[in-house]
Structure formats: structure tokens, C-alpha cells
Amino acid sequence: MKHETKPVSPAAALAALRPSACPGLVRVVAARDGGLCRIRLPGGMLSAARARALAEAALAHASGVLELTNRANVQIRGVRAGEEAALSATLIGAGFGPDGIDAASPVEHACAADELRNVMLSPLAGIDPNASCDTSGLAAALIDMMQREARFAALSPKFALQLDGGERMAMLEHPHDIWLAALPHGARVRFALGLAGSPATQPIGTLASEDICASIRALLHAFLDLASADATRMRDVLATHSLDALLQRARDHGGFALMRDDAALHAWRREASPAGLRLGAHALHADGSGYVGAQPALGRLDAPTLHALATLAEDSGDATLRVTPWQGLLLPNVPARVMPAALERLHALGLIVSRDDPLARLIACTGSTGCAKSRADTKADAQRLAAVLPPGVEAHLTGCERSCAAAHCAPFTLLASEPDHYDLYERDDTQSRFGRLVARNLTIEAAALALAQRPRSTQDV
Ligand code: SF4
Incomplete structure (x- = not known):
């Protein structure tokens, strides 16, 4: 293998070529519990054969612990020192x-191509008969173009696109640099286009x-033309340049066919998907067939479970x-008669299949067992919180301000202040990262009490 013969490790070569702390297929990043390898899944799709290959690779080269991410990807944790290149080669194979x-392939080519695959689709892409279109072909064409x-190798590994085909389930809380959403009416499908937001926000025109x-290509060139060295995301460029300047630059590159005054946008509205669609059995067709959804507690599962x-x-x-962007997964195309047994087997495997389970309403970052930045063991603390979580409350535990587990602002955020202690925030309508500070330095038990008092509490600080 060409990159195994180099005198420096692939990780070192990549760090020099494209500095980034963002893990990938060939960029295995060091963490407290070993290397971290992120595998991007097109549209979150994973065949059974590849799921087994993933499980076996996680056992052969790492700790056997895997995570589902909030971008519908999979991570292998605990990659053993010296086995990073072997793991990447196994996964590519x-x-x-x-x-x-x-x-x-040269490692830098593999890395650049891998990092240009951040295109999020609905977990129901191609299987929801109510959707306006199947976005999977368009996603493949966009990735190929990039x-x-x-x-475009200069784009940040975090630069991300979203394609919304109008499926009944879509992630609308994660901001994307560029998003496209199919308009629900019309013989020819047009897409609303938006920047630095999600289909829940206002589009700038249609395509x-x-x-x-061709239009996205022109827009990416315009973005790179205007981006300063430290401007890695669309929001950064829009903070220093007007939208008109960006769009004019895109037109200069040719092929940019945005219609800004499309009347179809006057009533633009994309409703959030009911959270209940993520878990349990759901029919998509008249014969009752559909999908079954589940999630591993706090997004983490082991290799035998994946098997x-x-x-x-x-x-x-x-x-x-x-894989879904809620750190869960679906089994698509399940006949109605099979659904009850499939749910039972998912439950027996330890997966959550109902919103009634408190762990369905908690997310937590890696925490201090895997991340040196963390001020607390967020995963263990989330398990403790689950035992006392008030009904209906959704919360996010984060070990530091980076908020790796949630790209959105959760209804409640517990930001670690020190081991076993958290500051409690409540989402509000300001643009602040976690919302309004409610109380400082709470134990998990005190946080549960404070959550139970919301929104009636008058003890806010
Ligand atoms: S949010 Fe902070 S503590 Fe948690 S995994 Fe990310 S960097 Fe580490």
C-alpha cells in the first residue's frame, strides 16, 4: 500500500497538508481513549454486509466501541496506536x-475526497412515497462535482450541505452551509436554496x-474567492460580505441560475418532524410496510450489537x-407483519424504541473518558440523570463549550463546570449558544430538581 511505505504516518502527513482536528476515514485523530476514526455514510446508508465489516474492523484495530453521530455517520473509538493506517485500509477495502x-490511493487524495462528502439527506430519502423527490442521485452528483x-479540497472538513426531498422526517435543527429543499408543488421539481441555515429558515431563491x-459549483467558487484564511463556514463569509456580493461573484463564475423572486417562496414553511417518527414502527405504504426506528443509548454501541x-x-x-442525525438508526422496507418482532429484537439488543425511555431524550458528548477537554464524565452523568429525568424533558450534557454532540441548541443544556457539576441553560429566542443561564454548578440530582421546576421556577439566576 503506497501510504504505508512513507516514513511518516498518514495522520502526520495529513496534519501537515490539511491541518484539522476533524476525524475522517484516513485522518484518525488522537483522543483520550485512543484514535478516533469517522466513517462518512452516503445518506446514512449502511448495508448489512458493511455493518459487519465495520464491526469487525472496530474489533480488529480498536476497542470495539462505535458511535452514531449527529451527521448520520459512524465513528470507531479507541483505535490502537500504530493501527490507524491498517484500519483505514481495511475500511476502504x-x-x-x-x-x-x-x-x-495517495492518502491526501483519499482524505480530500472523503472530506467532501458532507451531504445530509433525510433518513427516508428514496423510500417515503410522500416526498417530492428522491435526493440520493442529486447528492451523488453534487459530491462527484466537488x-x-x-x-474544492480547500473547503473545511466541516463545510456541509443538506438536501431535503420533502420527506416526512428531516433534520431541520442543524445549520448547513448550503441547503436545498424540494418545493412541494409543480410538474418540474424546483429546489429552494438557503445559506448558513436549514430548510426551517428563509431561502434566498430557487433552482x-x-x-x-452548476449553480452550487459557482457558489462554492464564490465562497472560496471571498473567504479569508480563518473563514471556514458560509456564515463567516456572510458576516463580512453582503449576500448580493456573494451572489454576484457566483454569477461571475458562470452557470449560476438562481431565481430570487420565485413566487413559490412567499409561503415557504418547512415544519419540524415529530420526534415520535424517529423511534418505533411506522407505516409508509398502504399495505402497512415501512420502517422501524431505534437508537442506542447516548449514540454508542458495541461491535457485537452492530453485528x-x-x-x-x-x-x-x-x-x-x-443511520439518522439523531444518533439513531432505521431498518427500512420492513413488512407490517414483521414489525412487532423487529421491535422486540431491537429492545432485546438494548436499543431504545420509544420516547417514553428517558434516554431517548438525552444526548451527551464523549466526556472525560474520551476527551481531554471535558470537565466531567458526561456519558455516565447522563445515565444517572436518566434515572431522575422529569417526563417530557429533553437535555444535552456537554463537557465543554464546543458542544460536539449537538449542532443545535437543545431545550436544556447542562454545561460541565467541574466533575459531577453543571451549569444549567434553557433555550430562549436569543442567538446565544445554549440559551439563558438558569443555575450554576448543579449536581445531577440538583439539575433534575431544577428541570422538574421549569418553567414554573422563580429561582433563576
Ligand atoms: S464537547 Fe468538549 S468535552 Fe465534549 S467531546 Fe467535544 S471537545 Fe470534548
């Missing part, structure tokens, strides 16, 4: 690499589906799994 990349143009690749999920997907559905 199993088909997890970008198209056109194999184990002999990977072909050498200049015909056949114009999307068992692969078998369940073969027995119950179409031998595929879909």
Missing part, C-alpha cells in the same frame, strides 16, 4: 471510501433541479440500515 479511492474540482450542480443489527436488517427488512 470494505467499500467505505469515496468513489474512485482504493487502498493504493471531488472533481481540485480547488431548477437540472441547474443545481446483530446487520442480521436483524437481513431477517426483517431489505438488508440495509440507515
